[in-house]
Amino acid sequence: VTGTLVLDCEAVQALKDPHHPKHRRAADIIAANAIRGRRSAPTSLRVVVPVAVRIEAGWDRTDAAASTINRITQGLDIACRDIDANLAVQLRAVMPQLSVVDATIGAAIGSAPPPVRILTSDADDMRRLLGYLGVLGSVVVL
């Protein structure tokens, strides 16, 4: 594992629903990453999902309807600790347009092993987050 792939709300929604217009696109990214995970020396990114994203996107791992996304992502939850909550608040102070959920994505980015890739439909805000946090990473537009 050589870095982190963060999913935003629409990425989760797209992966959850095989009929979502961006499902194929999102699934391609996840599949391409997974292929690198089966090398003898894996170079895949760890797929992570801030819990606020999972809540916003309605991803209940125990719901049978979530079986597709459970199977194809195996994404790990990122809990929001107090230190992350503080960073999220600070991010919203400097970027008032950020939603609470996006601020928690920012907090997750801030402490994720780099390089960080963000699978998102909100490229502008995510690039701003990366720039503000000074994190080595980039956006993969959904």
Next chain:
Amino acid sequence: LVAPATTSATGSLDKAADASRDHSSHADLPHLRPSLARLALATAELDGNDLAQRPELIERAAAELVVHQPDATPDDVLTYALGLAAGSNAA
């Protein structure tokens, strides 16, 4: 900060890899199964590779490479596409 959901990270990645190998997420939607070219394009995007801006070159590379190397990986396609790009730039 990263809390395991139900399995270890290594186990999770292995399972994700298995899912990808089987393309089982698309078992009921076979037309959505990713082609080698699409996987190569997605890999380029994950890497921030400039080849991501040249999907037609990746398509060509995948089509040509798979004839000689049926088990080619997306990274193999990108390596070959890079060579094609260098050749076209030199011409």
